[in-house]
Amino acid sequence: MRFLVFAEHHEDGIVKNALGVLGKAAALGDADAVIVGAGADLAAQLGRHGAKAVYVAAGDDALSTPLPQPRVDVLAQLAPDYDAVLFGQSVLAADVAGGLAARLDAGLNWDLVDLELQGDELVGKRPALQDSVYVDVGWTSSPRLALFRSGSFDPQESGGEAETHEVSVELRDFSTRTKMLEQAHAEAEGKSIEDADVIVAGGRGLGSPDNFTLAEELAKALGGAVGATRAVVDAGWYPYSAQIGQTGKTVSPKLYVALGISGAIQHKVGMQGSGTIVAINKDANAPIFEFSDLGVVGDVHEIVPKLTELVQARRS
Amino acid sequence: MRIAVCVKHVPEGPSRIDPSTKRLDRAGEGALNHFDANAVEEALRLKGDSDSEVVAVSLGPEKALDSLRKALAMGADRVVLVSDDAAAGSDLVATSRLLAAALERQEADLVLFGQQAADADGAVLWAAVAERLGRPVISQAMELAVDGESVRVKRQTEFGYDTIEASLPAVVAVSDAINEPRYPSLKGIMGAKKKPQDVLTLADLGLDGAEAGEAGSGTTVLALGEPPSRGDARKIEGDSNAAQAIVDFLAEKRLL
Ligand SMILES: Cc1cc2nc3c(=O)[nH]c(=O)nc-3n(C[C@H](O)[C@H](O)[C@H](O)COP(=O)(O)OP(=O)(O)OC[C@H]3O[C@@H](n4cnc5c(N)ncnc54)[C@H](O)[C@@H]3O)c2cc1C
Ligand SMILES: Nc1ncnc2c1ncn2[C@@H]1O[C@H](COP(=O)(O)O)[C@@H](O)[C@H]1O
Numbered sequence: 245m246r247f248l249v250f251a252e253h254h255e256d257g258i259v260k261n262a263l264g265v266l267g268k269a270a271a272l273g274d275a276d277a278v279i280v281g282a283g284a285d286l287a288a289q290l291g292r293h294g295a296k297a298v299y300v301a302a303g304d305d306a307l308s309t310p311l312p313q314p315r316v317d318v319l320a321q322l323a324p325d326y327d328a329v330l331f332g333q334s335v336l337a338a339d340v341a342g343g344l345a346a347r348l349d350a351g352l353n354w355d356l357v358d359l360e361l362q363g364d365e366l367v368g369k370r371p372a373l374q375d376s377v378y379v380d381v382g383w384t385s386s387p388r389l390a391l392f393r394s395g396s397f398d399p400q401e402s403g404g405e406a407e408t409h410e411v412s413v414e415l416r417d418f419s420t421r422t423k424m425l426e427q428a429h430a431e432a433e434g435k436s437i438e439d440a441d442v443i444v445a446g447g448r449g450l451g452s453p454d455n456f457t458l459a460e461e462l463a464k465a466l467g468g469a470v471g472a473t474r475a476v477v478d479a480g481w482y483p484y485s486a487q488i489g490q491t492g493k494t495v496s497p498k499l500y501v502a503l504g505i506s507g508a509i510q511h512k513v514g515m516q517g518s519g520t521i522v523a524i525n526k527d528a529n530a531p532i533f534e535f536s537d538l539g540v541v542g543d544v545h546e547i548v549p550k551l552t553e554l555v556q557a558r559r560s
Numbered sequence: 561m562r563i564a565v566c567v568k569h570v571p572e573g574p575s576r577i578d579p580s581t582k583r584l585d586r587a588g589e590g591a592l593n594h595f596d597a598n599a600v601e602e603a604l605r606l607k608g609d610s611d612s613e614v615v616a617v618s619l620g621p622e623k624a625l626d627s628l629r630k631a632l633a634m635g636a637d638r639v640v641l642v643s644d645d646a647a648a649g650s651d652l653v654a655t656s657r658l659l660a661a662a663l664e665r666q667e668a669d670l671v672l673f674g675q676q677a678a679d680a681d682g683a684v685l686w687a688a689v690a691e692r693l694g695r696p697v698i699s700q701a702m703e704l705a706v707d708g709e710s711v712r713v714k715r716q717t718e719f720g721y722d723t724i725e726a727s728l729p730a731v732v733a734v735s736d737a738i739n740e741p742r743y744p745s746l747k748g749i750m751g752a753k754k755k756p757q758d759v760l761t762l763a764d765l766g767l768d769g770a771e772a773g774e775a776g777s778g779t780t781v782l783a784l785g786e787p788p789s790r791g792d793a794r795k796i797e798g799d800s801n802a803a804q805a806i807v808d809f810l811a812e813k814r815l816l
Contacts, residue, residue, distance in 0.1 A: 313690075313696065335699065335715075346692050347691055351780075353779050379783070379785070421695075477716075522806060537794070542798060546799040547802045550803035551807065
């Protein structure tokens, strides 16, 4: 099997999800990688992680900012020579993979957590329906496109060296009609939550920014830090530095308490490594209950103040 | 300006995959994908009091008209449903083909998508549709502004916040933090019945069966299995004893 891996980069390195996927590809067959918009200096890192050949497309200005459509133009040139094209989940990678699927009429399976060769067929493993069922998925077209859930594979260094090839690309007209005006500025710095043993995280179910005091007081009583979902961070209820999930932090405290959080997969990937997960949500069907050790169906406004009091009493 | 909004009718409550067809069981009650209510709201906000037109577009079974009527009740001007037995089981490749064919006819200046389909969690469809329409695309918009010829978006990625601009016509997928969707008013609900509701078949779109459903798809479901067990996961209901039950649980786990 010949694999092509989309080697997304940020600043001066290849992102971890892409390196993890590359390692998986190299374990299953021959793996090549493609870098768009950066120099060949990143090729060495890809070689060490199992890439045999690295294609570098960097000539055009339109390739320098991380926008998806010029990347589809690059991948569409290379992909037909491969059995499969693999992506590690990210905002950028999902948009590239979706565009490529349409360009090539090639099937895309997303949210995979593993990939296997069964005989000479590729089989993807995917948790579906809020992770309540695991599905084996396949492809009926070529090249097979796959997008892997964040954190599916740890990067493996095998110590190889890759040969690099420059590729030149012809951009579609519509691929150049999007402009990055400002890129990747962080907002509202705050205390890091990555080392906390206990995290009390709040979601939209808290109802208003003021109600974050419920999370703060419980966190204080438990000796922990406060986390948040993207929905409340983007709504301005809590700082970005506290966000947990795909586009935020990945945490693994001993105890994770989720208040009014639905448990979308993009949130789950940032906290599923927690030791014990307790969730309070008033919707008995909320996805978060699929991966909680203790699920409490109820109203955070009723339960949390009492809980905080009981914890304080016990600790004093 | 004309704004098209892609909305999906998704199963309500706990969903299951039918073991015989290996497809999502869509027989039960359904509702407008709640992430798409944000997209409808944003279209209505952009329209404001202007004479812009908002058209909601969906691919799904006849019953999807219920969700489209909710969009009408919120304030959309008309709806288009692509519905055809041959389209059942369409994956990303097929769905994007059918939706793009339906959107092509709307000649919208802006096509909006929701953040993700609650039953599929793909968060990719807009990219495939934009490709087929040959239009620029921006995803995860948490703020959106249109000025004459272009659309400007602020959005979050793994590395922080981006500001991106695209020329119209364009495709934008909005995040669930972009706004608070309105509830349909009684007047809105009554008025919805009188607004145009087009139902199109594949033939109406000039497509044939081989381009839709499983025949037109590039992926397949091979087998269903159980997720790995989480051991002794527990669930309790009710507010009155919940706080004490949580404390007992934490004590038992030696977390207090
Ligand atoms: C590319 C991409 C990246 C993303 N990255 C992230 C990320 O990094 N982190 C992240 O968190 N999300 C991320 N998301 C968003 C994610 O999909 C969800 O939209 C988000 O996590 C939802 O946040 P929430 O749970 O706070 O809100 P909601 O989904 O609105 O859930 C609120 C919950 O609160 C419950 N509730 C309401 N009132 C009460 C009450 N009084 N008492 C108890 N419960 C109540 C409701 O039943 C509901 O389940 C991303 C999405 C995409 C597409
Ligand atoms: N069958 C459908 N008909 C119309 N729009 C859809 C359909 N499926 C998905 N969408 C749109 O695409 C977005 C992303 O869906 P997905 O990529 O499937 O998670 C949704 O929020 C909707 O706006």
